[in-house]
Amino acid sequence: MARSTIRDISRVTGFSVFTVSRALGGGDGVSEQSREQILKAARELGYVVNRAAQELRRAKRDSVAVITASTSNSYYLDLMDGIQQALDPSEWTVVIGDVAVDGAYEARLEARMIQRLIESRTAGVISALTLQPEHTELLAKWDIPVVFVDSSPPPEAAHFPSVTTNNHEASLMVGQHLAEHGYKDWLFLVYPSKWSSRFGRESGLREAALHHGANLVVLETANDAASARETLARHLDGREAPPHVLIAGNNPLLLGAMELLRERAIRIPADMAVVAYDEFAWSTLTDPPITVLNEQSAEIGRRAAMMLREIIERQEAAERKGKPPSPVYLPEHHQQVPARLMLRGSCGCALHGGGRNGSFQAA
Amino acid sequence: MARSTIRDISRVTGFSVFTVSRALGGGDGVSEQSREQILKAARELGYVVNRAAQELRRAKRDSVAVITASTSNSYYLDLMDGIQQALDPSEWTVVIGDVAVDGAYEARLEARMIQRLIESRTAGVISALTLQPEHTELLAKWDIPVVFVDSSPPPEAAHFPSVTTNNHEASLMVGQHLAEHGYKDWLFLVYPSKWSSRFGRESGLREAALHHGANLVVLETANDAASARETLARHLDGREAPPHVLIAGNNPLLLGAMELLRERAIRIPADMAVVAYDEFAWSTLTDPPITVLNEQSAEIGRRAAMMLREIIERQEAAERKGKPPSPVYLPEHHQQVPARLMLRGSCGCALHGGGRNGSFQAA
DNA sequence: ATAGCCAGCCTAAACGTTTAGGTAAACTAC
DNA sequence: GTAGTTTACCTAAACGTTTAGGCTGGCTAT
Numbered sequence: 077m078a079r080s081t082i083r084d085i086s087r088v089t090g091f092s093v094f095t096v097s098r099a100l101g102g103g104d105g106v107s108e109q110s111r112e113q114i115l116k117a118a119r120e121l122g123y124v125v126n127r128a129a130q131e132l133r134r135a136k137r138d139s140v141a142v143i144t145a146s147t148s149n150s151y152y153l154d155l156m157d158g159i160q161q162a163l164d165p166s167e168w169t170v171v172i173g174d175v176a177v178d179g180a181y182e183a184r185l186e187a188r189m190i191q192r193l194i195e196s197r198t199a200g201v202i203s204a205l206t207l208q209p210e211h212t213e214l215l216a217k218w219d220i221p222v223v224f225v226d227s228s229p230p231p232e233a234a235h236f237p238s239v240t241t242n243n244h245e246a247s248l249m250v251g252q253h254l255a256e257h258g259y260k261d262w263l264f265l266v267y268p269s270k271w272s273s274r275f276g277r278e279s280g281l282r283e284a285a286l287h288h289g290a291n292l293v294v295l296e297t298a299n300d301a302a303s304a305r306e307t308l309a310r311h312l313d314g315r316e317a318p319p320h321v322l323i324a325g326n327n328p329l330l331l332g333a334m335e336l337l338r339e340r341a342i343r344i345p346a347d348m349a350v351v352a353y354d355e356f357a358w359s360t361l362t363d364p365p366i367t368v369l370n371e372q373s374a375e376i377g378r379r380a381a382m383m384l385r386e387i388i389e390r391q392e393a394a395e396r397k398g399k400p401p402s403p404v405y406l407p408e409h410h411q412q413v414p415a416r417l418m419l420r421g422s423c424g425c426a427l428h429g430g431g432r433n434g435s436f437q438a439a
Numbered sequence: 440m441a442r443s444t445i446r447d448i449s450r451v452t453g454f455s456v457f458t459v460s461r462a463l464g465g466g467d468g469v470s471e472q473s474r475e476q477i478l479k480a481a482r483e484l485g486y487v488v489n490r491a492a493q494e495l496r497r498a499k500r501d502s503v504a505v506i507t508a509s510t511s512n513s514y515y516l517d518l519m520d521g522i523q524q525a526l527d528p529s530e531w532t533v534v535i536g537d538v539a540v541d542g543a544y545e546a547r548l549e550a551r552m553i554q555r556l557i558e559s560r561t562a563g564v565i566s567a568l569t570l571q572p573e574h575t576e577l578l579a580k581w582d583i584p585v586v587f588v589d590s591s592p593p594p595e596a597a598h599f600p601s602v603t604t605n606n607h608e609a610s611l612m613v614g615q616h617l618a619e620h621g622y623k624d625w626l627f628l629v630y631p632s633k634w635s636s637r638f639g640r641e642s643g644l645r646e647a648a649l650h651h652g653a654n655l656v657v658l659e660t661a662n663d664a665a666s667a668r669e670t671l672a673r674h675l676d677g678r679e680a681p682p683h684v685l686i687a688g689n690n691p692l693l694l695g696a697m698e699l700l701r702e703r704a705i706r707i708p709a710d711m712a713v714v715a716y717d718e719f720a721w722s723t724l725t726d727p728p729i730t731v732l733n734e735q736s737a738e739i740g741r742r743a744a745m746m747l748r749e750i751i752e753r754q755e756a757a758e759r760k761g762k763p764p765s766p767v768y769l770p771e772h773h774q775q776v777p778a779r780l781m782l783r784g785s786c787g788c789a790l791h792g793g794g795r796n797g798s799f800q801a802a
Numbered sequence: 803a804t805a806g807c808c809a810g811c812c813t814a815a816a817c818g819t820t821t822a823g824g825t826a827a828a829c830t831a832c
Numbered sequence: 833g834t835a836g837t838t839t840a841c842c843t844a845a846a847c848g849t850t851t852a853g854g855c856t857g858g859c860t861a862t
Contacts, residue, residue, distance in 0.1 A: 079581065081818055092842050097820060107840060122580055127558040129818035131491040132847050157541070165551065171534055178520070188528065195490040217485055218442065301720070334724050357664070361697050363726030444848055455812050460850060470810065492848035495817050805862085812855075821846080829838070 080121040089117050100125070136392070137199040139169040140384065143189060144204040145176040145271075146299055149327050150356040151373050152204065155225065158377025159202060163385065171198075175205075179300040179328065181270060186211065194218050200384045202377075206230055206272045221387045221403035225380040226373070228272040237387070237409030239380040241371040243276025244283075246415040250323065250351060250369060251284020253417060257424045259320035259349060262292045265308055265333060266325035267299040277325065277353065293319065297329065304332030318342060321423070324352035330366065345424040355418065364421035371415045379411055443484040452480045463488070499755070500562040502532040503747065506552060507567040508539040508634075509662055512690050513719040514736050515567065518588065521740025522565060526748065534561075538568075542663040542691065544633060549574065557581050563747045565740075569593055569635045584750045584766035588743040589736070591635040600750070600772030602743040604734040606639025607646075609778040613686065613714060613732060614647020616780060620787045622683035622712060625655045628671055628696060629688035630662040640688065640716065656682065660692065667695030681705060684786070687715035693729065708787040718781065727784035734778045742774055 082100070086093045091114060099106045099114040106114075117123075131137065142159060144152050156172065163170055173193070175185040190211045193201060201215060201222045212233040215222050222229075222236055229236035254262060264281055266274055278294060285292035297307035304324075312318060324330035330352040337344060344350050344364055355370035387403050395401040419425050445463070449456045454477060462469045462477040469477075480486075494500065505522060507515050519535065526533055536556070538548040553574045556564060564578060564585045575596040578585050585592075585599055592599035617625060627644055629637055641657060648655035660670035667687075675681060687693035693715040700707060707713050707727055718733035750766050758764040782788045 083818075093819085094821085094843080095841060098841090101820085105840065110840080122577075124554065124557045124581070126495070126560065126818050127555075128491045128494040128560065129847090130558075130820080132489070132495055132849085133818080133820045134847090160540070165548065169555065174523075177523070185528065191487065192490075192532065194487045195493075197489065197491065214485075218487070331720055331724075338724060357694055358721040358725060361694075361701060361725050362721065363724065446848075456849085457813080457851080458811060461811090464850085468810065473810080489848055492817090493850080495819085496848080496850045497817090803862100805860105807858105807860080809858090810856090813853090814851100815853100816851080817849085819847085821844100823843090823845100825840105825842080827839085827841105830836080832834090832836105 080118075080123045081126070082123075084121055085114060085117050085123060088121065089114055131197070135395075137197050138167065139171055139196070139198055140200045140202065140381075141189075141193050141198050142170060142172045142202045142204065143186075143207070144172065144174055145181040146174075146179045146328065149354070151226070151327060151354045151371070154355075154373040155204065155377040158374035158379075159381040161374075162378045162381035168199075168385075180298060181205070183208070190214060194220065200388050202380050202384055203227065205270065209233065212236065216402075219391070219401045219403060221384060221391065221405075223380045223384045223387070223409075225376055226271075226273055226371070228275075235405050237383055237405055239376050239383065239411045239413065240273065241276075241376070241415050242412040243273050243415075244280040246353075246369050246371070246417075247277050247280020248284050249415070249417050251281055251288060251290075253367075253419075253423065254321055254323075254349075254351070255284070255288035255290065257321075257349065259424075260290045261320040262290050262323060263311070263319040263321070264292060264294045264323045264325065265304060265329050266294060266296055267329060268296060271299065274325070281323065297332075299326075299328065301328045301332035301335070304329040305336045306332075308333050308336050312336075312340075318348040321345075321349040321351065324350065327352070327354040327356050330354070334362070344422050349424045350422040359418070360420060362422075367420045367423035367425065368418050369415050370418050372413055376413050379413065383409055383411070443481075443486045444489070445486075447484055448477060448480050448486055451484065452477055494560070498758075500560050501530065502534055502559070502561055503563045503565065503744075504552075504556050504561050505533060505535045505565045505567065506549075506570070507535065507537055508544040509537075509542045509691065512717070514589070514690060514717045514734070517718075517736040518567065518740040521737035521742075522744040524737075525741045525744035531562075531748075543661060544568070546571070553577060557583065563751050565743050565747055566590065568633065572596065575599065579765075582754070582764045582766060584747060584754065584768075586743045586747045586750070586772075588739055589634075589636055589734070591638075598768050600746055600768055602739050602746065602774045602776065603636065604639075604739070604778050605775040606636050606778075607643040609716075609732050609734070609780075610640050610643020611647050612778070612780050614644055614651060614653075616730075616782075616786065617684055617686075617712075617714070618647070618651035618653065620684075620712065622787075623653045624683040625653050625686060626674070626682035626684070627655060627657045627686045627688065628667060628692050629657060629659055630692065631659060634662065637688065644686065660695075662689075662691065664691045664695035664698070667692040668699045669695075671696050671699050675699075675703075681711040684712040684714065687713065690715070690717040690719050693717070697725070707785050712787045713785040722781070723783060725785075730783045730786035730788065731781050732778050733781050735776055739776050742776065746772055746774070 082093055082096050085096045095106055096114055099111040140163060160170060173189045175182060175189050198220060201220060203222055203224050204226050206227045209230045209232045212222060212230055224236060224238040226240055228238055262285060281292055295307060295311050297304045322333060324333050342348055351367045353369045355368050359366045359368055391401060391403050445456055445459050448459045454473060458469055459477055462474040503526060523533060536552045538545060538552050561583060564583060566585055566587050567589050569590045572593045572595045575585060575593055587599060587601040589603055591601055625648060644655055658670060658674050660667045685696060687696050705711055714730045716732045718731050722729045722731055754764060754766050
């Protein structure tokens with residue numbers, strides 16, 4: 077087959093390479109008649125533009141990367157949905173870069189991913205985890221804007237934009253509800269602080285525990301279901317009775333915990349109540365249905381994507397005017413999205429029917 | 440900041456552009472001493488290769504695309520895992536191309552995706568759905584190899600490689616089990632035949648129903664949870680009693696069905712048994728735990744990726760020898776992976792404890 | 803001492819686009 | 833009828849790499 081180039085079309089039609097490029101690109105300076113003739117020839121030759129050549133020549137870059145670790149977390153599916161919604165696929169290419177292997181974060185992969193993104197001159201990055209300081213620095217050096225979602229920028233780059241859940245608030249809400257149930261002995265099973273949402277979640281729970289006179293134990297585990305299960309098992313082995321309530325820091329940890337509780341026949345909520353961060357598809361169908369904090373991750377994704385798009389467009393405008401091409405980050409580029417507590421059976425609430433999906437929303 | 444190029448390094452070090460390229464690329468023809476000097480300069484300048492320029496110049500392409508629709512199907516997470524395992528990330532870039540919006544397949548997106556893959560001269564494609572004939576033709580024209588997973592090639596391209604579950608076999612196994620329970624009235628809730636795994640699944644159930652003297656109703660729905668719920672609701676409204684057993688064609692359909700059954704307070708398995716295709720993380724924790732057919736999608740992904748890699752390597756070798764660069768597909772490039780039936784409560788089996796994960800495997 | 807070879811480096815041409823800058827002819831305004 | 837503008841097109845130079853081919857000067861084998 078003939079991998080045809082613009083030059084081939086030029087040869088066939090008799091037009092210059094310039095005219096062909098213009099005709100294909102939809103620019104003006106070509107008569108309608110010539111354009112049609114050129115397009116026809118292109119179709120017949122099976123021409124497809126060579127993106128490498130195109131990107132090399134033009135400054136404009138149109139792909140955006142989303143960096144995540146542990147995509148098995150259903151949180152990210154919604155997040156991606158929101159991002160896709162805000163970035164018209166005919167204009168932007170969204171590539172997702174998972175820096176986890178077997179669900180576990182790997183620093184090595186993060187480095188490789190950043191390198192790759194710079195190599196391909198990515199237009200912008202949405203990161204679902206706090207990147208290592210040297211990597212934000214590198215991206216800044218190459219004028220590639222970054223928006224953090226569900227995570228904060230590293231302290232060295234505090235001015236970088238972010239869209240997060242108001243985790244402290246959300247945890248206060250959780251704590252309030254637990255207190256209403258009368259639970260005094262709380263166990264918070266949580267992932268490492270590599271994922272910065274931990275800080276707000278933990279501080280909120282601490283404040284709530286203090287305020288309501290409850291005892292809070294924080295139990296850290298690696299960020300996957302199997303580790304969560306192991307860690308929780310060891311912890312429960314070391315104490316006489318289970319806590320009043322288990323608070324799972326995210327969806328994979330909840331999964332691991334639930335597997336263990338089922339294995340040990342610990343009844344929920346009779347023996348121990350359970351609440352968790354992260355809404356997920358099966359939450360109403362488990363035994364019992366799980367009370368979760370819904371972060372509206374699709375909304376978070378949508379906002380982050382819009383923010384990034386705006387920053388990139390501003391950057392391009394500045395560049396056209398000959399101004400420095402560094403992205404400009406403003407105070408309004410820090411947004412917080414409120415969360416909602418979805419009440420179901422696992423926290424101890426006795427619910428009759430509930431809404432269409434068997435859930436109530438806390439007032 | 441200086442977006443430095445090879446030329447800048449050349450200027451700084453005094454070596455020619457050629458030598459710098461060789462030093463960075465790890466080729467020979469450069470003394471160790473010079474190389475170190477060059478690498479040092481590159482590091483100091485913050486040099487990062489421009490991939491567009493690199494790809495333009497060299498023939499070698501190193502990125503592989505996975506085409507899916509409806510990634511929310513947990514099946515695909517495992518599939519991706521398997522693929523990633525087989526393609527060393529330092530050598531290959533795996534990009535995932537979702538051609539669904541809001542979980543629903545869109546032909547428009549498939550066309551755009553194929554276009555994009557050709558534009559960027561992707562080395563190979565793994566497709567989780569039967570591509571449209573004109574698209575396989577287009578990829579063939581550009582000598583881009585394709586391996587189908589969990590789906591067959593279009594009839595026009597029957598010789599294209601594929602790795603699938605032996606769906607017919609698997610359905611016979613399901614049917615056998617349902618017959619053992621004595622169910623005679625089967626309802627198969629299934630996605631459109633755009634996903635070709637439907638054929639084997641349906642034919643197997645038909646054969647089993649015939650053999651065991653059961654009545655099989657096939658109910659088609661769009662491939663997402665919300666549609667499944669609607670479709671099933673309408674179907675149940677139209678009949679006196681629920682069927683003996685509902686067979687959900689995949690994971691999203693199961694989710695939609697379960698939501699409906701819960702809403703209508705149809706007890707499982709007392710009023711109606713449930714079995715489903717696709718293993719998923721929460722299957723043991725639902726109420727009741729779901730009996731599913733486990734297709735071992737990670738294994739399928741691994742095999743497909745290895746197959747694709749081999750085909751690409753063979754293709755490159757042929758090209759180096761001046762032979763035609765078309766990919767060569769062999770008979771052994773059709774593989775089937777057996778499935779396993781995981782027995783849990785929803786089919787009517789009364790299980791005591793089960794294995795560590797509350798499941799038995801059918802003999 | 804001569805031929806042959808090799809390591810280490812260079813020059814120059816390619817890869818397939820886009821774009822800056824130009825020209826000739828055809829219109830428009832007066 | 834002239835000057836100015838617009839339309840439709842062209843030539844040639846980029847973009848940042850890799851690579852084919854060539855040139856040294858020092859080493860080895862005879």
